[in-house]
Amino acid sequence: NAGVTQTPKFQVLKTGQSMTLQCAQDMNHEYMSWYRQDPGMGLRLIHYSVGAGITDQGEVPNGYNVSRSTTEDFPLRLLSAAPSQTSVYFCASSFRLDQPQHFGDGTRLSIL
Amino acid sequence: AQRVTQPEKLLSVFKGAPVELKCNYSYSGSPELFWYVQYSRQRLQLLLRHISRESIKGFTADLNKGETSFHLKKPFAQEEDSAMYYCALSGSSGGSNYKLTFGKGTLLTVNP
Numbered sequence: 001n002a003g004v005t006q007t008p009k010f011q012v013l014k015t016g017q018s019m020t021l022q023c024a025q026d027m028n029h030e031y032m033s034w035y036r037q038d039p040g041m042g043l044r045l046i047h048y049s050v051g052a053g054i055t056d057q058g059e060v061p062n063g064y065n066v067s068r069s070t071t072e073d074f075p076l077r078l079l080s081a082a083p084s085q086t087s088v089y090f091c092a093s094s095f096r097l098d099q100p101q102h103f104g105d106g107t108r109l110s111i112l
Numbered sequence: 113a114q115r116v117t118q119p120e121k122l123l124s125v126f127k128g129a130p131v132e133l134k135c136n137y138s139y140s141g142s143p144e145l146f147w148y149v150q151y152s153r154q155r156l157q158l159l160l161r162h163i164s165r166e167s168i169k170g171f172t173a174d175l176n177k178g179e180t181s182f183h184l185k186k187p188f189a190q191e192e193d194s195a196m197y198y199c200a201l202s203g204s205s206g207g208s209n210y211k212l213t214f215g216k217g218t219l220l221t222v223n224p
Contacts, residue, residue, distance in 0.1 A: 042215055
């Protein structure tokens with residue numbers, strides 16, 4: 001009964017470091033997405049994927065890369081961390097976009 | 113372009129009082145609309161979708177296409193309803209890809 005699993009739950013980085021946030025789902029969902037949640041800004045879409053091998057940019061893609069080599073996994077890469085990327089990151093998945101999204105627990109990321 | 117507006121960042125009511133969380137949208141086609149809820153430090157979860165027309169935890173929401181609104185209502189608020197509520201719209205951005213757009217959220221506090 002895992003659903004959407006995000007790792008790590010917390011991370012502190014220094015400016016300029018790179019890292020990958022992991023997201024995995026076991027529901028055979030085609031659609032996966034990454035959001036960042038900031039106070040007063042709500043949820044903003046970073047990148048999304050409609051299936052393995054297909055990704056596209058969302059509202060705030062700069063500084064982030066994604067890939068979708070399998071249906072289950074959708075990692076988010078920060079290339080060179082900046083303080084402006086301090087946020088809570090949520091991964092979500094669904095069969096189709098017009099279906100309810102299943103969210104992970106989030107990754108709380110701080111960039112010093 | 114699709115847009116979701118939640119005009120109230122904060123809403124505070126007393127236990128037993130009616131509550132209405134406002135959501136207005138901008139979209140040229142027939143939207144799929146959702147309400148998601150996030151309790152303190154938990155993952156987002158689906159509360160309602162307009163197509164199901166059901167009541168969850170005493171909450172209802174009616175799609176008003178004339179006013180382009182999807183307000184969330186509950187006749188008698190409970191303390192456990194205190195949470196962040198997000199309205200979301202799923203629609204095509206003009207091409208074949210659908211996108212899910214969230215409002216900025218309303219933080220509901222129900223006081224004893």
